[in-house]
Ligand SMILES: Nc1nc2c(c(=O)[nH]1)N(C=O)[C@@H](CNc1ccc(C(=O)N[C@@H](CCC(=O)O)C(=O)O)cc1)CN2
C-alpha cells in the first residue's frame with residue numbers, strides 16, 4: 469500500500485504528561501485558605517457516606533502540598549473509629565499500607581510525602597477496605613483518573629473487588645469531560661470535589 473500514513477495520534481502517555489503539567493501548575497495557584505476550605509468540604513461530603521462511617525476499614529491518602537486536603541477527613545474518620553489505612557510508596561511504584569493512628573503516627577518520606585510509620589500490612593491490604601479514597605489530578609465523566617504517573621493507584625485499584633467504593637478526590641476544575649486513558653487505567657466509581665460533593669459516575 470502506498471497511501472500516506474495517518475499522522476500519528478499523540479501517545480496517550482505524552483498527552484497525559486502534558487495534562488499533568490498543566491493541572492499541577494494550576495494547583496500552584498491555590499491559596500492555603502482555599503485549600504483549607506476545600507479540606508473541610510471534602511471531609512463533610514465524604515465522612516458521612518455509609519461505607520466510610522460504619523467503623524470498617526477505609527484506604528485513604530494523607531494530602532501534602534497543593535493536593536486537595538484529606539487530612540481533615542482522615543482525622544475525622546479516625547476519631548469516628550474507622551480503621552484508616554494510608555499508603556506507603558514502595559520503590560517500583562507498588563503501595564504498601566499501614567494504619568493512621570493519629571498525627572504522631574506519620575513521618576516525612578520521599579517526595580515530600582507524610583507516611584504512616586506503623587506495621588505494614590502488605591500491598592493486598594487495600595482489598596479489605598470498604599472504600600478507597602484516591603488522589604488524582606483529574607477525573608472524567610466515566611471515572612477515568614489521571615494520577616501522578618507512577619501507576620500506584622492503577623495497581624491498587626486492580627486489587628479491590630466491585631463492592632469497594634472507589635472515589636477520586638479532585639478540585640472542581642479538575643473534573644473533565646475526558647481524560648486520556650490507557651488499557652491499564654482503573655476507573656473510580658465516584659468523584660469528590662469541594663464544590664460538588666460526592667458524585668457517582
Ligand atoms: N498524599 C499522597 N500520597 C500518596 C500519593 C499521592 O498522590 N498523594 N501517591 C499516589 O500515587 C503515592 C505516591 N506516589 C508518587 C508518585 C510519583 C511521585 C513522583 O514522581 N514524585 C516526584 C517526581 C519524581 C522525582 O522527583 O524523581 C515529584 O514530587 O515531583 C511521588 C509520589 C502514595 N502516596
Ligand SMILES: Nc1ncnc2c1ncn2[C@@H]1O[C@H](COP(=O)(O)OP(=O)(O)OP(=O)(O)O)[C@@H](O)[C@H]1O
Pocket residue numbers: 484603613614615616617618619620621622623626650652653
Ligand atoms: N496493574 C499494573 N501493574 C503493573 N504496572 C502498572 C499497572 N498499572 C499501571 N502500571 C504502570 O504504571 C505506569 C504509569 O501509569 P499511569 O500513567 O496511568 O499512572 P497514573 O494513573 O497517572 O498514576 P497513579 O495510578 O499512580 O495515580 C504505566 O506505564 C504502567 O507501566
